[in-house]
Amino acid sequence: MNFKIEHTDNASDARAGLLTTDHGEIQTPIFMPVGTCGSVKGVHFSELRNQINAQIILGNTYHLYLRPGLEILRAAGGLHGFNGWEKPILTDSGGFQVFSLTGIRKLTEQGCEFRSHIDGSKHIFTPENVMxxxxxxxxxIMMALDECAPGKSDYQYAKNSMALTHRWLDRCIKRFNETQPLYGYQQTLFPIVQGCTYSDLRRESAKYISDKGAEGNAIGGLAVGEPTEVMYEMIEVVNEILPKEKPRYLMGVGTPQNILEGIERGVDMFDCVMPTRNGRNAMLFTYNGTMNMRNKKWENDFSPIDENGCEVDKVYSKAYLHHLFKAQELLALQIGSIHNLAFYLRLVKDARQHIIAGDFTSWKRSVIDQLGVRI
Known part of the structure; x- marks a missing residue:
């Protein structure tokens, strides 16, 4: 993997880069649609390519491990061979999903024991078997196994959790270095910074992570219950230490406003289920604000969903999409998901263009307040 910073913003830490993998190039800043079980819910790959303009998608280790399972994935030639996506893929470690299974998981030094949400069967994730x-x-791009501490964890819990994440990282790196890619192309491993909302722990973790010399680094454990301003503060603290010449990935974040604030603070990569989840629930993001397509105000509005948006935005009217949601038609969920993902990719592309043009900060200031308005 190779990362090159092509432009920087004079008034902030925002930067435009080019991330190159064996499956293609990724222009940063970038948003990565989440394909939990090997698919982005309700969206064909042709739509991801041609309307949404996705450059990289995510797969979820926990879900793919349970179903379809490793035997099927290996026989298919990996997830690329199984689902037909020819561009880059990033996998999380499954840690966040496992640690969300409150009551049916047990954390130890060895790893995390858990029961499947599908059939209750018992499993364990260790740094070695996750690699x-x-x-x-x-x-x-592979993610190291970490513990994602709750946003309101007390200091001692957060410190112990961070230390465990660091010990697991060392084991991940060892196993990664002992093994080889299986399908004829290279893979890379990103460590994850933890430390909850405590600045000294975040600095300690960022330093520990940076010293590993990985090709990229991730910031985890944010947007998990802490105030938004605290999240922004932690991003600033971490990015002061993470190497500037390496890509930085903010995991699981977030709203359009969160993404622009992250870009301004030097983040290059983002993912979140919000655009598809909200799209399936009739909440559409636009530069003019968020539209609830179930509202009666759209019933007689025959204008395009978004005149400046992707193909579905121009083909279908607000009134028609309102009707589809009211009638509980599956097409509504698909249109909402495509629109939101296309908007997120358009947002990061516009941010990149303004970084290159040299006016990112003023552009961001002009649009960010309107993004959160309900219309």
Whole structure:
């Protein structure tokens, strides 16, 4: 993997870069649609390519490990071979999903024991077998196993959790270095900074992570219950330490406003289920604000969903999409998901263009307040 910073913003830490993998190039800043089970819910890959303009998608290690399982994935030639996506893929470690299974998981030094949400069967994730699993899935970018501490954890819990994440990282790196890619192309491993909302822990973790010399680094454990301003503060603290010449990935974030604030603070990569989840629930993001397509105000509005948007935005009217949601038609969920993902990719592309043009900060200031308005 190679990362090159092409432009920087004079008034902030925003930057435009080019991330190159064996499955293609990724222009940053970038938003990555979440394909939990090997698919982006309700969206065909042709739509991801041609309307949404996705450059990289995510797969979820926990879900893919349970179903379809490693035997099927290996036989298919990895996730690329299984689902037909020819561009880059990133996999999380499954840690966040496992640690969300409150009551049916047990955390130890060895790893995390858990019961499947599908059939209740017992499993364990360790740093070693997670690396093996991500090798089988075959993502271009693999994430290290970490513990995602709750946003309101007390200091001692957060410190212990961070230390465990660091010990697990060392084991991940060792296993990664002992193994080889399975499908003829290279993979890379990103460590994850933890430390909850405590500045000294975040600095300690960022330093520990940076010293590993990985090709990219991730910031985890944010947008998990802490105030938004605290999240922004933690991003600033971490990015002061993470190497500037390496890509920075903010995991699981977030709203359009969150993404622009992250870009301004030097983040290059984002992912979140919000655009598809909200799209399936009739909440559409636009530069003019968020539209609830179930509202009666759209019933007689025959204007395009978004005149400046993707194909579905121009083909279908607000009134028609309102009707589809009211009638509980599956097409509504698909249109909402496509629109929101296309908007997120358009947002980061516009941010990139303004970084290159040298006016990112003033542009961001002019649009960010309107993004959060309900219309």
């Amino acid at each position: 093996d699993t991500e090798r089988v899935i075959g993502a271009d």
